[in-house]
Amino acid sequence: MTLPVQEDEVLQRIRRMLENGIEAFGLRDDAAVLDVPAGGPLVVSVDSVVEGIHVDLSLCSPGDVGWKALMGALSDLAAMGATPLAALVALCVPGGSGDGQLTLGVMEGVAEASRASGCAVVGGDVSGGNQLVVSVTVLGTSEPIDPPAVARIGAQPGDVVLVTGPCGASAAGLRELRRGRGGSDTPGLAESYRRPVARLREGRLARLAGAHAMMDVSDGLALDLHRLAAASAVGLELDSVPVAAGATEEEALGGGEDYELLIAIDVVGAGMLVDRFSSEGLRRPTMVGLVVEDASVFTLRGQALQPSGWQHRLG
């Protein structure tokens, strides 16, 4: 019997791709079956990358889109201090030439991010459409300690606020790519835009060091710091903005997609965290400010800071 169909053939090639170099299971049935380590809870999240909204296919490859989608979702696990277990990928792909090359290109990037992060892709779905949409659901595990995950709620007056790295490189990379200068002049910036990395080890260590609240910088430092403060019903007095080399302070505050982590933690915990990062060979986090009791305070160097950043217009 020959299958008179093209979708099933593309799916078979995706299965082979994902099984090459990583323990992939499922993908052959309606659903995948996972063994979950006993004891700890499951941490779950979903994130999407939409062509024309989050990415421009003239500035990055289909593989970049796949990479960004999986890493963006994994960043949500990092922000909870969880360890990746498995991912499921839903693709909506324009018909185009109908040869499946865009689908396979996106899944190549997903497979690369899967290998880089150790997160197996165990299921997926592919549909036609008029716009590329990649939605990734990630499942993570957490040691059975209390708390099992770090929420946004929990920052306390007197906490210091740390950021795991400088921000704005992704936005600066996009700016350079738009100017047609993504290649030779500033390869690091373009790479930050095309291949961001979720801070999984940093998130887990911050949780173990007793972080009170944590989230990732996906929509811009200013908006995400504001969200952390609002969720915790506290104010923030910021002293400094960690700006990536080649980026502007505006890009660091409003650019988004840096996937660095924001961590609110007491002073003793902060010292422990810095030591642990150092002994694991991770970049030293930057202290950006202090949590204050008055929830109406949101300042940078004493001036009111606008919580600007990426927001979707939703019909």
Next chain:
Amino acid sequence: MTLPVQEDEVLQRIRRMLENGIEAFGLRDDAAVLDVPAGGPLVVSVDSVVEGIHVDLSLCSPGDVGWKALMGALSDLAAMGATPLAALVALCVPGGSGDGQLTLGVMEGVAEASRASGCAVVGGDVSGGNQLVVSVTVLGTSEPIDPPAVARIGAQPGDVVLVTGPCGASAAGLRELRRGRGGSDTPGLAESYRRPVARLREGRLARLAGAHAMMDVSDGLALDLHRLAAASAVGLELDSVPVAAGATEEEALGGGEDYELLIAIDVVGAGMLVDRFSSEGLRRPTMVGLVVEDASVFTLRGQALQPSGWQHRLG
């Protein structure tokens, strides 16, 4: 502090909607934290509904789209014999008037399907876009018996093939709606198209009765029976097609989205299954044919059957 943003407001309304009447948790953080019942494995799947591909918004409401997306994903759990635990919803929504009404309408339908199935929505993501896309990931649990889930692989020569109900009602409903007759003449058919129901109880009972192979009818009876046979490396001799009232045999074979279950099981198990369905008040399944050893055989009433059905054209 006022948030100068619209996305965050829409998300807050979605949270209130999902918490109204069902135990919803998470939705406030980067990720949700789930307690997983000890012992059994986790069964996971993802499924999408795309405007213009799977649904036409002139023939069904935003709420219908949300309902169909969650039920379609749950049908994959039903086909494994799993019990729903939680769902995550990724929405891509055109900007339109920017008032969030389409987003909220879709999520109303998701919330209704969530209540009807007992599957809590624990996380989500909303993006802009130029086409409505609803991707739903579902997590299910399974009793720690062997096998923990029923795959497509496993149908054996001599097995009977059962279908949990007549097919084609969804396709016939779509036909009636396109003719402008979805309302009064044939309300049942339109309802089958707009509000399909995943066969969760049937799937679990079939697994407990020892089903050898199982899958749901999402792309048409002929194509999905062919997939079941191909996965199991067996042939099928079909005697009959269960056609829903008001539908044609062609619609039953090629229509899709019926979400009835195909079950391959030995004769003794089939008897047990029919008894269990009866004692639980479920519809009596229809026997459609027999599994044969020769994998080149795929016949209906002795004539070769074309495995036609829905296939995406993928770029």
